[in-house]
Amino acid sequence: MRLSIVATLYRYERYLEEFYPWIYVVAQSLPGDDFEIFLVDDVSPDDYLTLALELQARDRCIQASDLLRNFGHPRPRAHQSSYTLSRKLILVVDSIYSFRIAPLSLIFFIGLLIWFGSVLFGLSLLIWKLLEPEMVLTGLTSILLSIWFLGGSFILVLGLLGMYIGKVFQEVKCQPPYII
Numbered sequence: 001m002r003l004s005i006v007a008t009l010y011r012y013e014r015y016l017e018e019f020y021p022w023i024y025v026v027a028q029s030l031p032g033d034d035f036e037i038f039l040v041d042d043v044s045p046d047d048y049l050t051l052a053l054e055l056q057a058r059d060r061c062i063q064a065s066d067l068l069r070n071f072g073h074p075r076p077r078a079h080q081s082s083y084t085l086s087r088k089l090i091l092v093v094d095s096i097y098s099f100r101i102a103p104l105s106l107i108f109f110i111g112l113l114i115w116f117g118s119v120l121f122g123l124s125l126l127i128w129k130l131l132e133p134e135m136v137l138t139g140l141t142s143i144l145l146s147i148w149f150l151g152g153s154f155i156l157v158l159g160l161l162g163m164y165i166g167k168v169f170q171e172v173k174c175q176p177p178y179i180i
Contacts, residue, residue, distance in 0.1 A: 003027065003035040008067065010083060013046040020055055020062075027061075041066045101166030108159025115152030118145060 005027060012019065016039075027035045039062060041049040052064035083091070122145050129135060 003030060003032065004038065005035065006038040006040060008040045008042040009048055009052075010042040010044045010087075011046050011048070012044065013048040013051060016048060016051050016055070024059075024061070036061050036063055038063045038065060040064075043067055101163055101170065104159060104162035104166050106159075107155060108163055111152055111155030111157070111159045113152075114148060115156050118148035118152050121145060122149065 005023060007019075007023065009016070009019075023037060027037065039052040039055070041052065041064070049064065049066055052062070056062045056064040125137065125141065125145070129137065
């Protein structure tokens with residue numbers, strides 16, 4: 001069985017000479033001697049791909065390739081990372097918001113909680129008024145109750161629409177995470 005090691009590298013030009021022997025030794029230490037190492041350029045601004053192609057010319061186990069499109073997924077690093085902190089943060093935010101409907105579900109449940117809380121508060125005020133008819137409710141109470149009820153309703157509906165659109169997006173995207 002052939003072992004394939006895929007390493008997507010970004011700004012790795014200065015680390016490639018160190019990475020190549022290390023990964024080669026690791027691959028040789030595994031059972032079997034049939035392996036290949038794919039070095040994929042992750043749309044890197046440095047001259048990493050030229051060095052990877054030179055390695056490919058020297059070693060038949062190396063395959064160098066260029067990533068034509070980056071869909072924003074964060075990639076684990078087996079060696080020292082060369083991503084800047086801002087790029088890592090962007091990848092984390094993209095991975096949370098780009099391909100998941102969990103934030104939309106959270107918005108829906110927050111809206112549901114606010115709406116349900118306002119309904120319970122309104123019912124408790126109604127019961128209290130029925131039990132104590134001499135109690136005077138100020139205008140501020142009704143205004144706040146209206147704001148919470150309408151705000152919760154809007155957030156609830158937006159979350160519901162967002163979840164629907166997210167489900168449709170999940171169904172129609174049918175695209176590979178990478179195009180090499």
